[in-house]
Amino acid sequence: MSTPTTDLPTPTLARDGLAGMPAADAKQTGKEFTSDQEVRWCPGCGDYAVLKAVQGFLPDLGLKRENIVFVSGIGCSSRFPYYLDTYGMHSIHGRAPAIATGLATSRSDLSVWVVTGDGDALSIGGNHLIHALRRNVNMTILLFNNRIYGLTKGQYSPTSEIGKVTKSTPMGSLDNPFNPISLALGAEASFVARTIDTDRNHLTGVLREAAAHRGTSLVEIYQNCPIFNDGAFDTIKDPATRDHAVIPLVHGQPITYGPDGEHGLVRNPATGTIEPVEISDANRDQVLVHDAHADDPTLAFAISRLTDGGHLDRAPIGIFRQVERPAYDDLARQQLDTAVGTMGKGNLQQLLTGNDTWTIDA
Amino acid sequence: MKGHHFRDDAQKGRALASESKQVEKLDRVVIRFAGDSGDGMQLTGDRFTQETAAFGNDLSTLPNFPAEIRAPQGTLPGVSSFQVHFADHDILTPGDRPDVLVAMNPAALAANIKDLRPGGIVIVDSHDFTKRNLAKAGYDTSPLDDDSLADYQVHPLDLTGMTVDAVADFGLGRKDAARSKNMFALGLVSWMYGRPTDATLAYLESKFASKPAIRDANVAAFKAGWYFGETTEAFAVSYEIAPAPMASGRYRNITGNTALAYGIIASGQQSGLPVFLGAYPITPASDILHELSKHKHFGVTTFQAEDEIAGIGAALGASFGGALGVTTTSGPGISLKSETIGLAVMLELPLVIVDVQRGGPSTGLPTKTEQSDLLQAMFGRNGEAPLPVIAPQSPADCFDAAVEAARIAVTYRTPVMLLSDGYLANGSEPWSIPDVDALPRIEPAFATLPADGAEFLPYARDPETHAPAWAPPGVAGLEHRVGGIEKADGTGNISYDPANHDRMVRNRAAKVARVADTIPDLVVDDPSGEARVLVLGWGSTYGPIGAGVRAARAQGIDVAHTHLRHIHPFPRNLGKVLRSYDHVIVPEMNLGQLALLLRAEFLVDVHGYDKVTGMPFGSEELAEVIAQAVKSIDTHRLENDR
């Protein structure tokens, strides 16, 4: 006999990621979001650019500063919360999504952000990441991917290319890397995006969309570690090469790239996969138009596979997928309300007494 | 058939009406229902318990079931049992040895017969004593046909056949019809001990309301069992166990896990905090998750996490957000949660961690009881990471212990470990239902804005509790960052300063030590005042030790008993108590973990009495240990006097 399921009530839930969070009384500045702690990343670290961008962006959210919380795990990027004058928790390795899940579920009035890295999120914390994504708790996860372990001084990470020579792999690493976007899509994430530490405009744009999305938003940020993995993203950053390397994804736009937009993505009718082609008059009308809102993640996944697994010479950048799906925390709170609605507010004396009692007379 | 000793006076052609049968008065009885996992023995035991509670006897129960959900049918590993002890006086344990064994198949008989008291009653379903079933249970020949059961009063009854006959009208297949045989057995035993039946009939009506044929079959089988007892010559005697004198008030029966869940709900109500449970299913703790999931209208959120780590992580996240964070698990889960417990110690956030202990190490004995996580609770983390540890002493006491755990957690902003175990979790006893108005209030000390625009110091300490204030997000001016890296005293910012670290480690330890300020002194039970031997226990051994002490006193032995609710920190007078006796016995269901702590803390040479069989101590066994100890100090004294 199979276990019965129940149809959950039609969610009458907010679609706005910031719904229920109190708005700031007055316009705020990036400075107000900057804590008094001295930033201690290595000179030239990509984390600085992301921090600046986030400090610059948070006032635009228009939320009360005290209702914003950053939760991080362990790793270089996980020091992030200390540098923001919001509430914050620098927790333990890999567990930030779990901690943030409890926080977001019990507090609908908080804007919850997770800061994590490729080791933190994809290695030790892989389980929490995929489950946060499938649950769709309303929070934004910033995954700083530098494709290396920085804080522990340079071992290969779960996103390092095969054959990576590091202190722990002098003869080259053996394991196939994760593609974080493919992984997130496989975990049925409702919002999946990729951006680059040094592209402040793009980064800020993606953050805005991520925050506005109700549910878990996963943002992979390519982040350079000049100390242990310098230049990992040079091909997609260098003005001389980047136009050939970056495939920009813009919802509703044909997916084209190259200095003159001469490349495009088309579907191979034989295999169903997505392939880059030289655009010609013959195939122009076959160039895919990016649909981030498609319910079916197949295309988004196929596009994510165009990311180089080895040295990064090509990567789609932008919002791969953004679909509406009820957020776990909203549903969990709704169940509490429903229970009160049907049973009334709990009466402790009644509960303790129960139905099967007997009385001993004095 | 050999081995049957029907009572003479009852055998001779008496009329079959019940009023004409003899009624024998007893002061206490222990019954064990045993059968295959699929035979519904837990339900049968549970119903008998409810009837007994309604009748007004004092009672104590001990379910015992295999780890496998359905081990192969008819085999020894598949045997499930439920023991209930009830009496006309107050009792402390489910009883050492059953007086009555109901065995639904050969395996159930084989697995349990050695525990039965000589002369005890055995009721078996003879229908199941087939060659095949006998072989599965390891019998070469049927024990019903040889004299291996000569020491007992054996009633081989075709329970299956009689049940099938009784439910013939309801159109069930033979297999479904036979499933009601547990109710037939319950009806029979209910008749034997004069149990009130209304509640069971009402229960069956409501449980199977949507399946009329099954409902009617169960009711019919139950009634048939009752009438069979009343009419058959096989049972010439029924028994009467008068209600026990109990303090006046309203009672219900309750298991440890239910009481613990209610304690958590009450803690939320008494503190005004929403409750957030983060948990991963694990035996024998899952019932707390199930119970709490039913009570969302009390503002209780339950989160079934992807693993043990996420369970406690989410609970800690909720605590950071100002909820009462709770996580429930068993020993293996505590191992996984250790790092997060350390973080909770470091952050100084309230968190209730429930460990329903089971046999270990590793997967160990999932459905059996043990107290072997004490040292893990005390020390199972990296660094100096002290936290308060408390333990309930009986199933109903799990309620008070949960409220106490929450009180300490919230008052002292610390994770608190609550050590229940499998014996308490599944066992049950009557509970004097508390008056909600008399429950203690729990006052969370939330941080407020410092006066005069002074800087908010999240780790400034309360002069009394030494705890920092609780500052959940959402309050302007109190923005701050917490983390697992050592924090600067006061501000909570990262600090690697050696002197600061030394101070913070001591601060956290001092805070936990201060919990002792609010712990009542230990009370020693020593009625004669002459005792030189003290028995000291903690947790679920309370009942067995109490019963053992009573048994020893009944033999004229002077012995004192005291029991610890708070294991860390200890009550302030514990050292004095220990030193007041010549000999201290510490029975534990581990290899001497509390004994180790006592020796380390007080330099007192306590004597451990340890057992890890997965079952609670027997009272007779402990009485013997006490007698030996008294004898040894008498001998010692004699030798010294010489």
Ligand code: SF4
């Ligand atoms: S090690 Fe690399 S990632 Fe870490 S702070 Fe230094 S530059 Fe940044």
